[in-house]
Amino acid sequence: MHTAAFIVAAIAFGINNMLLFQRCSEAVRPRLSHGLAVALATTAIQTLLFIIGMYVGDLLHFEMPDNHEALSQSNALVMLGLTVFVTLRQLMPYLRREPRLPLFDIGTWKPVGAMGVATGINLLLVGIGCGFVTPPTTSIHKALWPMLVALFIFAYWGVMLGRQKVSIRPRRWAIVAAILLLGVAIGTMVDA
Secondary structure (H helix, E strand, O other): OOHHHHHHHHHHHHHHHHHHHHHHHHHHOOOHHHHHHHHHHHHHHHHHHHHHHHHHHHHHOOOOOOOOOOOHHHHHHHHHHHHHHHHHHHHHHHHOOOOOOOOOOOOOOHHHHHHHHHHHHHHHHHHHHHHHHOOHHHHHHHHHHHHHHHHHHHHHHHHHHHHOOOOOOHHHHHHHHHHHHHHHHHHHHHHO
């Protein structure tokens, strides 16, 4: 995978973080310093899950002993399948007439770890797909830094939007995130 693919995936997950933190901050209105700490903690958990997923995918990927590139198309198909699953999982709640979206109490520290893990499952699954197509030993920095930066910036932006009660169009943002993730998966298929 190219560095651009990791950046686009990080932006897509960052948009989902922005939507989540905007909803949660609108309901609770935390202090900015507390929102900053919550965004940082959640970002760390999510990025860790993504990197763990890459290592798991590297352990599970298909290869032949004599030719390491022989099954690259099959590995790219696994990445595509996991990414489509995650994309549909993230997009479907926004397409309902009466969306029931998750809401976490970010005013206290108790639910922050649970929020990081609950929202990081999607990153874990996409990380597994990325591990199928690229070894994490050669691309750890390509994946780590875009995820940390994009997830944190978008999460904190969501905190600021929620505190100011700025109205956004979550359905449109969710569709943009889904298109970005699908673009990464299709680009990986084409490169395989």
